Amino acid sequence: MRDKFIAIVLLVIMILNFFDVFTDISLGVPSWHILSESLIVIVSGVGALFLIKDINARTSDISRLKQELLISDDKFRNISDEMITARHEYSAVIHNQFELWSLTSSEQEIAMLLLKGLSFKEISAVRNTKEKTVRQQASVIYSKANVDGRHEFAAWFLEDFM
Known part of the structure; x- marks a missing residue:
């Protein structure tokens, strides 16, 4: 959630500075100022893109892990059923030996x-x-x-x- 908020803030900064650069160009602001604000647009845009890409990668990882967990839970249930059966069978063997x-x-x-x-x-x-x-x-x-x-x-x- 925090990462999404940061990505949105970076995109807002990028958009606002982008329009500010166009306004500064039409007003004849010195080129060093336009260059510095353009750099802010580029850096905030790249930062937002990297963050969005990371959020998407983590989201897909979480989805994949959830799927693997469901599969693992099913396997565990099957193993647990097998273990319960084996325990009952072993218990019967033990009791038979007690009888002997x-x-x-x-x-x-x-x-x-x-x-x-x-x-x-x-x-x-x-x-x-x-x-x-x-x-x-x-x-x-x-x-x-x-x-x-x-x-x-x-x-x-x-x-x-x-």
Whole structure:
């Protein structure tokens, strides 16, 4: 908006000085004065043209970027749908493995929270149990999964993706 205002001001200056130059010529004003005002006409006209050209270039860039953003949003929605589907499928694989390990429903819930990265304290708060109970259940989970701790437990599920 500011650039458009400046371009308009430059064009007004150019037009007013252009008519002033013609008036000065008819009045017989010294040529150095006519030359200086002609220079003002040329400089303000060139400045306005460059500014208008820049405004048009930026406007077309903005239009192009908006179009690219719409395309990108569509691709992101598709990727998000794919990610949601993949997450559900992966979640099913995880739960199947929990079943193979014979984890109880309580252990499965804790195992899933462990995979999501919650601490024992956070899990105990979510489940409204004591932290010691969560630690004991986590030990049982690790034992059934035949792993040494939470890092190896998480790595067991991520190993094939690396």
